[in-house]
Amino acid sequence: MTLRLNGIRFRYSRSTTVFDGFNLAISSPATVLLGPNGAGKSTLMGIASTHLKAERGTVSWQDKAPTDKRGTVAYVRAVAWLPQEIVAIPGLTVREQVAYMGWLKGMSRSAAWDSSRQALERVRLTDLADRRSHQLSGGQKRRMGLAGALTHQSELILMDEPTAGLDPTQRKNFRGLLETLRGDVHIVVSTHQTEDLADSYSEVVVLDRGTVRFQGATAEFHALAGDIAGGPRERAEAAYAQLVHGEV
Numbered sequence: 001m002t003l004r005l006n007g008i009r010f011r012y013s014r015s016t017t018v019f020d021g022f023n024l025a026i027s028s029p030a031t032v033l034l035g036p037n038g039a040g041k042s043t044l045m046g047i048a049s050t051h052l053k054a055e056r057g058t059v060s061w062q063d064k065a066p067t068d069k070r071g072t073v074a075y076v077r078a079v080a081w082l083p084q085e086i087v088a089i090p091g092l093t094v095r096e097q098v099a100y101m102g103w104l105k106g107m108s109r110s111a112a113w114d115s116s117r118q119a120l121e122r123v124r125l126t127d128l129a130d131r132r133s134h135q136l137s138g139g140q141k142r143r144m145g146l147a148g149a150l151t152h153q154s155e156l157i158l159m160d161e162p163t164a165g166l167d168p169t170q171r172k173n174f175r176g177l178l179e180t181l182r183g184d185v186h187i188v189v190s191t192h193q194t195e196d197l198a199d200s201y202s203e204v205v206v207l208d209r210g211t212v213r214f215q216g217a218t219a220e221f222h223a224l225a226g227d228i229a230g231g232p233r234e235r236a237e238a239a240y241a242q243l244v245h246g247e248v
């Protein structure tokens with residue numbers, strides 16, 4: 001199962017080229033995409049999720065590619081995207097919003113409704129299923145977004161800074177939740193915080209100024225730290241500092 005971006009060129013404007021001739025293939029079931037502010041992580045996720053259109057290049061997941069209408073339907077059903085801000089839809093309950101996300105991806109209303117129950121259980125939101133979605137906290141909204149992706153049985157979930165703005169306990173809980181998805185769905189999680197780099201990720205990609213600075217197993221990444229004293233967090237920070245010298 002591989003996400004491929006080939007020969008991507010993307011500019012926001014004439015003077016803001018984020019990617020030019022960019023290539024990346026991600027096959028690991030749990031990948032963390034690390035990079036400083038402005039590295040291009042959100043843009044990359046936007047392109048991979050089809051929310052942003054590259055000027056050149058191709059994107060694919062396995063045998064699915066958003067090249068025509070039919071291909072796009074199959075692709076977006078398989079590849080879900082959780083933006084940094086999960087917007088609550090006014091008037092909908094949590095379960096309705098989760099089911100709606102399944103319907104948007106082409107499920108029938110009844111299939112989406114049925115599937116939403118199990119998805120909410122998986123993200124531990126069953127107790128809040130009948131609450132209005134705008135009443136959820138930031139962390140709960142992210143879990144609701146994740147439930148939406150699970151409702152339509154995504155094969156790959158791209159998550160843009162899913163722990164940003166959460167307090168340390170919520171961050172830990174969210175990371176624990178991601179671990180429970182292991183084996184069922186591939187995940188790519190972007191972050192600029194090395195502390196998010198838990199052992200549960202099998203691969204690390206470091207992006208800086210639209211370029212891949214490192215791609216490899218988590219252990220290989222930690223090995224870049226050399227012989228420094230300290231735990232995994234200190235090692236991750238030291239490894240990251242070897243690769244990225246800009247803003248953190």
Ligand SMILES: Nc1ncnc2c1ncn2[C@@H]1O[C@H](COP(=O)(O)OP(=O)(O)OP(=O)(O)O)[C@@H](O)[C@H]1O
Binds near residue numbers: 016037041043
């Ligand atoms: N809507 C936009 N218009 C113009 N330039 C943009 C826009 N969004 C992002 N950029 C620029 O594109 C580059 C990549 O931004 P991007 O948001 O992808 O980085 P990021 O790695 O996700 O950063 P962060 O960790 O701060 O979210 C940056 O130079 C940024 O200023």
